[in-house]
Every structure is written in structure tokens, then in C-alpha cells.
Amino acid sequence: MKLALLHTSPVHVPVFDGLRDAAHPGLALRHLVREELLERARAAGPGSVADDVRTLLEAAAADGADAVLCTCSSIGAVAEGQAAAAGVPVLRVDRPMAARAVAAGPRVVVVATTRSTLAPTTALLAEEAARAGRPVDPRTLLVQDAWELFLAGEHDAYLDRVAAALDTVTEADADVVVLAQASLAGAAGRTRTTVPVLSSPGPGLAAAAAECARAARA
Missing domain, CATH: 3.40.50.1860 (Rossmann fold)
Structure with a gap:
């Protein structure tokens, strides 16, 4: 294969x-x-x-x-x-991740470090929600200034910045969080949020x- x-x-x-x-x-x-x-x-x-x-x-x-x-x-x-x-x-x-997010509940927080990712990811969530016959109410969270750290090769600092943003998401805000870029996956193990965090790789x-x-x- x-x-x-x-x-x-x-x-x-x-x-x-x-x-x-x-x-x-x-x-x-x-x-x-x-x-x-x-x-x-x-x-x-x-x-x-x-x-x-x-x-x-x-x-x-x-x-x-x-x-x-x-x-x-x-x-x-x-x-x-x-x-x-x-x-x-x-x-x-990110399609399997989106399907899992929709199954977890309607309140989905989409976390990204590049604005160009937000619209495609929210559109994908809508597709998967329609396919599953479930409601979805996505909210976006753009982590400001983190992308520059990624471009500079400062990956630990990049993930720490994203994890700090994830820490602000609570169960009162969301049923699930999706990390909209594959580069964000490592942040899931660094956050203290109690909301489930999904990554795509x-x-x-x-x-x-x-x-x-x-x-x-x-």
C-alpha cells in the first residue's frame, strides 16, 4: 500500500x-x-x-x-x-476529526493560528453535521501572533502559546475543541482545559x- x-x-x-x-x-x-x-x-x-x-x-x-x-x-x-x-x-x-467533533456535541470551538484555516474548517464542520443529521454551532478562536513563532522554527513556544489559549476554553463554552491545523496537535498534551481536544493527524x-x-x- x-x-x-x-x-x-x-x-x-x-x-x-x-x-x-x-x-x-x-x-x-x-x-x-x-x-x-x-x-x-x-x-x-x-x-x-x-x-x-x-x-x-x-x-x-x-x-x-x-x-x-x-x-x-x-x-x-x-x-x-x-x-x-x-x-x-x-x-x-481533518475530515475524520470534524466527524468526531460533531458527534461530541454542537458547541465546537475551532482553534487556529492562521486565519485562512478558519473558514474551511467551519465549512467542513457544517458538512459533517449535515451528513450526520446533527446540529453544530462552531465558534472560532484565532491564536494571535503564534504563526510567527511557527515560521521562526520556535515550535515549543508555538505549542505553548496555543495551549495557553486552550486553557481559556471551559465546559461552559464548548462540548469539544478542534485543532484546525495539523501543526497544532502537540498542544493537546500541554493544555489544562477539561474540554476534549481533538487533533487531525x-x-x-x-x-x-x-x-x-x-x-x-x-
């Missing part, structure tokens, strides 16, 4: 390698890192990268990928929309591994 992963930061490579080693040892990963896609999506909107994403997905399929997992929430919907052109299943890493990779297994059996 071979899975291609489309990243917009190299920090995700060891994270997903570690998850694969722990839970999906038979899965071969090919990492495609394109940082410029997020930069352009933030500046001009996700649609501005659609052609480049399609080209990358088509190349991954030609290279033998059974499926592609997009790990960037800002362009996940764009990637999903190019699946037919690519000819292989294309998954967004583990569930997203599990869904992609299952898709690869189905493709391999077909």
Missing part, C-alpha cells in the same frame, strides 16, 4: 512517519512538501492553488499512489475537489490507510 501526503510544511513529515510506524507499519509513505501553496492560499485564497494541486495529485497517482492525504486544512477542500482529475482517492486530514492517517487498503484489494 502506498500513500502520498501533500504537506505545506516539512514539520509534518516526522509526525506522520511516527504515526505510520506506530499504527500502520505496512503503509509506504511518499511526502510531497510544497510550502508555497499555503503562502499563496493565504494571500489569494485557496482557489488560487487549484491547478498546482491538481498537477501534484496527478503526479502522485502516476507514481503509483493508492490514495493521497492532504495535511493542510487551508487547501484540503481544494485537494478533495481534484480527486476525479487525479484518478485516485484524495482525503483531507492520527484519525486522518488512519482513514487514509483504510482507503489505501480498499484500493489495494480492488
